[in-house]
Amino acid sequence: MLIQLFLATIMSLVTVVIHLTGLAFLVRILRSHHRLVRPLKSAPVAVLLVSTATIFAIHTAEIWLYAFLYLLLGALGTFEVALYFSTVTYSSVGYGDVLLGHEWRIFGAIEGATGILMIGWSTAFLVSMLGQLKLLTHDWLTPEAGPSLKQAAR
Known part of the structure; x- marks a missing residue:
């Protein structure tokens, strides 16, 4: 179990570094x-x-990094199965048709938690970008755009 926790911690940190580096690269390009x-x-x-x-x-x-690690560890048989498992685990879909053995199930669960955090981070980044691009503003939200709420309720 300690090996799973150690590897999961390392992979979570690597995933955060990849994500941070990728988003920083994107911001640098956009600027x-x-x-x-x-x-x-x-x-x-x-x-x-x-x-x-x-x-x-x-x-x-x-996702591919996790899939390669599953292969390297011998936790899953083929790359296709490892990539499929990693994708449904990272995205927290979790179909359950492919399962890890007991010796690696904690590692898989931590991939799911890491994935959902990374997806949340990406979502926050895109929402922030929408705000900066002024794509979240709507004229129907301003009182001048139409009848007031009191008039609409009558």
């Missing part, structure tokens, strides 16, 4: 004044699409 980035800044939806694709790439790298 760049490079000629390839400048046209992107005038289209907030394009910035959002590039950011979302980059975040998907970060999650993919993290």
Whole structure:
């Protein structure tokens, strides 16, 4: 059990470092004044699409890393099974059709907790980005856009 906890702790830390590095790289690109980035800044939806694709790439790298470790540990038989298990565990879908042996089940559970935290972090990052891009503002939220709530209730 201690080996599982040790490896799970190391993998969680590695996952956090990968995530932090990936998001920092994304922010650096978006703040760049490079000629390839400048046209992107005038289209907030394009910035959002590039950011979302980059975040998907970060999650993919993290999931694949766990899958490779499952293979290395001999916890799962093939890479396809390890990748499938890692994906459903990381995303907390947890279909339950592929299970780890008792000697690695705590490790798998901690991958699930780590994955849900990373997905939450990514969600917060995207919501913050939406706010900075002013894509969360709606004219229907302002009183000038239509009848007041008192008038609508009558």
